[in-house]
Amino acid sequence: MLIKHFDNPILFYKFLKERVGIFFREAEQRSGEGIFHCVYFKDDKIPPSVVFEAGRKSCVSVFFNEGNYAVCGSEAKLKEFCGELVKFPEAKKLAWEILENLIRYKKENFLLCYNRKILPLGLKTAIMGVLNVTPDSFSDGGEFLEPSKAVKRAVQMAEEGAEIIDIGGESTRPGSQRITAEEELKRILPVLREVRKELPNVWISVDTYKSEVARVCLEEGADIINDISGGTYDPEILKVVAQYRCPYVINHVKGRPETWKTEPIIYEDVVAEIIEFFNRQINKLRQLGYKEEEKLILDPGIGFGKLPEHNIEILKRFDEFRTLGKILMVGVSRKSFIGIILEGFLNKKTEPKERLFGSLGALAIPVLKGAKIVRVHDVKETREFLALLDAVRTYDGV
Numbered sequence: 001m002l003i004k005h006f007d008n009p010i011l012f013y014k015f016l017k018e019r020v021g022i023f024f025r026e027a028e029q030r031s032g033e034g035i036f037h038c039v040y041f042k043d044d045k046i047p048p049s050v051v052f053e054a055g056r057k058s059c060v061s062v063f064f065n066e067g068n069y070a071v072c073g074s075e076a077k078l079k080e081f082c083g084e085l086v087k088f089p090e091a092k093k094l095a096w097e098i099l100e101n102l103i104r105y106k107k108e109n110f111l112l113c114y115n116r117k118i119l120p121l122g123l124k125t126a127i128m129g130v131l132n133v134t135p136d137s138f139s140d141g142g143e144f145l146e147p148s149k150a151v152k153r154a155v156q157m158a159e160e161g162a163e164i165i166d167i168g169g170e171s172t173r174p175g176s177q178r179i180t181a182e183e184e185l186k187r188i189l190p191v192l193r194e195v196r197k198e199l200p201n202v203w204i205s206v207d208t209y210k211s212e213v214a215r216v217c218l219e220e221g222a223d224i225i226n227d228i229s230g231g232t233y234d235p236e237i238l239k240v241v242a243q244y245r246c247p248y249v250i251n252h253v254k255g256r257p258e259t260w261k262t263e264p265i266i267y268e269d270v271v272a273e274i275i276e277f278f279n280r281q282i283n284k285l286r287q288l289g290y291k292e293e294e295k296l297i298l299d300p301g302i303g304f305g306k307l308p309e310h311n312i313e314i315l316k317r318f319d320e321f322r323t324l325g326k327i328l329m330v331g332v333s334r335k336s337f338i339g340i341i342l343e344g345f346l347n348k349k350t351e352p353k354e355r356l357f358g359s360l361g362a363l364a365i366p367v368l369k370g371a372k373i374v375r376v377h378d379v380k381e382t383r384e385f386l387a388l389l390d391a392v393r394t395y396d397g398v
Helices: 009-020 024-029 048-058 075-085 089-106 147-160 181-198 211-219 236-244 270-287 308-316 318-324 336-346 356-368 379-394
Strands: 036-042 061-065 068-074 110-114 117-121 126-132 164-168 203-207 224-227 248-251 296-299 327-330 373-376
Touching: 009 024, 036 075, 036 089, 048 061, 048 068, 048 075, 048 089, 068 075, 075 089, 089 318, 126 147, 126 379, 147 164, 147 181, 147 379, 164 181, 164 224, 181 203, 181 211, 203 211, 211 224, 211 236, 224 236, 236 270, 248 270, 270 296, 270 308, 270 318, 308 318, 308 336, 308 356, 318 327, 327 356, 336 356, 356 373, 356 379, 373 379
Parallel strands: 126 164, 126 373, 164 203, 203 224, 224 248, 248 296, 296 327, 327 373
Antiparallel strands: 036 068, 061 068, 110 117
């Protein structure tokens, strides 16, 4: 006897057909019956009796308290539940919202296109290699401040397997101070121009939250804007992104780097708050005429205004971000919460560069739960690690 769990209807279909021997048409029709979900939402306008009646008729479990609902059942039964909900005029919108979230959650493959480049995402996890051209970044500050060294490092990362090179000219470590756009461009542009010449087919991302820096770098050939503030530090950057219709990383942040060490960091539900933030910023882009939502990349911002327990919860619940239907990215490389965990569990103090194995361990869960891009310092080691992880993740044996 085996107890099996499926989170993919395609694999459950294959299991029914190949192992149980169910005729392929029936297996296809019933492939959603083996995928279990719990849908959580808040609604104080729809009468609870409506939700309970729809739940009773579709044989799903419904839990309710003061406007909070949890509806649990197989994917197939949840679709039946929505079919019952739409019979009530006041619940039609909710039914469609649940169905749309289920559809987005199931999306596995994406295609990022810009500047005549195509990056397929899904079967293989893409690597964004970190290239800090700063004197004060937490891990490698000053190491690649000289343009020639930075370009050499970019070429090395590309050879090691990085699909994207992320160039950053301003440190955002806790306690760091802000610099002007002029100073940031002075650091980035010489490197960007040379990397563009040396690596014409590699994606170049610029790590900036400043609209002026983003505009200039896009003109110079950058492909992606990676904004650690998600458009909150300089809202004008959203207009630049909409104008250039470029790929854009919306990173969640709470507070500012210069005050993270002194201000309290509090969340009621860290994942729910991040999802609300993503929806809010996506809507702002829509209002500005940005229609290329397939180019949006969402990063929950590990360490950006989060305590270690928040970071762990984000990694544990990473699959919940899939309901947004966008490309997901994660960056855990060498971060302080890894050092805290290593010290707590192993009584071992570590410097950022000594956290390779901890960084790889922290990557595994989000990649298995839907991250399509990982932002790392150690490209070679990460590529080998992902080769094995992706092989297991995408294997379709049942």
